[in-house]
Amino acid sequence: MLRARAFGPSSDIHEDPAALSRLSELEELARTSQRTEKPSPVSVGEAEDPEVSTVDEPRVQEPDAPPEPSPPARDGLRTRALWVASLVATAAVAVAVTAATTPIISVPRPPDARLVGTIEIDESAGWPPMFGEPQSDSVVYEDFYGLTALRQGGSVFGQGDTECVMIFETGPLRSPTDSYEGPSFYGCGAGAFPPRVPVLIQAGMPTELIVRFPVGTALEFVLDGERLGVFSDAD
Structure with a gap:
């Protein structure tokens, strides 16, 4: 309003000293306000580039210090004992499983022997x-196709409290000499098993034996109480 009275076409402010004074105050106040709002200069060092973003430099990761060894546990020995026991138990289980899964191999039985005589x-x-000198348990058996069996305690052979059976050729055994020359076979019992004496017929044995049992025939003399059973693998 005051500026219109001062600069407008119908200016009459020069006729109103109070209005003219008020207009001067307002213009001075406006100029003062403009000087106060003028931005302060920015130093080169403080200027920011809107295209440059601040990026933090990567920090070097310091290696972790090795952990300090923990003091030994009070029950360390007990823990070790339990560990060893667990290993033993595991081994026992493994052996048991292996034994359970291992097939049992049957042993083939020999051909059925045939009883061919009793002595x-x-x-x-x-x-x-x-x-x-004979012992109290020394026994002589009957001749069997040129063979003679003797029975005596096992102590003579270092077998302890058991019985042993010996097989000799009859001819040399009954000779008047003090020595025996010829083949011999023997076997001793063990616990519940009686003495068994296998004999393989070979060339040079008594003729009557070979005639009855060809060369290569296997005989077995088995003690049965006081007598001997003779078994053969021949048909």
Whole structure:
């Protein structure tokens, strides 16, 4: 309003000293306000580039210090014992599983032997002198196709409290000499198993034996109480 009275076409402010004074105050106040709002200069160092973004430099990761060894546990020995026991138990289970899964291999039985004779004690036969004095349990059996069996305690052979059976050729056994020359076979019992004496028929044995049992035939003499059973693998 005051500026219109001062600069407009119908200016009359020069006729109103109070209005003219008020207009001067307002213009001075406007100029003062403009000087106050003028931005302060910015130094080069403080200027910011809107295209440059501030990026933090990567920090070097310091290696972690090695952990300090923990003090030994009070029950360390007990823990170790339990660990060892667990290993033993695991091994036992593994053995048991292996045994359970391992097939049992059957052992083939020998061909059925055939009983071919029974030999009784020869009460009339004397103990061969070449074997020294007879013992209380010394026994001589009857001749079997040129073979003679003797029975004596196992102590003579270092077998302890058991019985042993010996097989000799009859001819050399009954010779008047103090020595025996010829083949011999023997076997001793063990616990519930009786003495068994296998004999393989070979060339040079008594003729009557070979005639009855060809060369290559296997015989087995088995003690049964006081007598001997003779078994053969021949048909």
